[in-house]
Amino acid sequence: DIEAELGLTREKLVRMALLLGSDYTEGV
Secondary structure, eight states: OHHHHHHHHHHHHHHHHHHHHHHHHHHO
């Protein structure tokens, strides 16, 4: 299902953003 794939992709993007954001904040 396209919707299912988009949902998983969106979730992954959100997780990646949170991980990158936290790492970036810690880096600074």
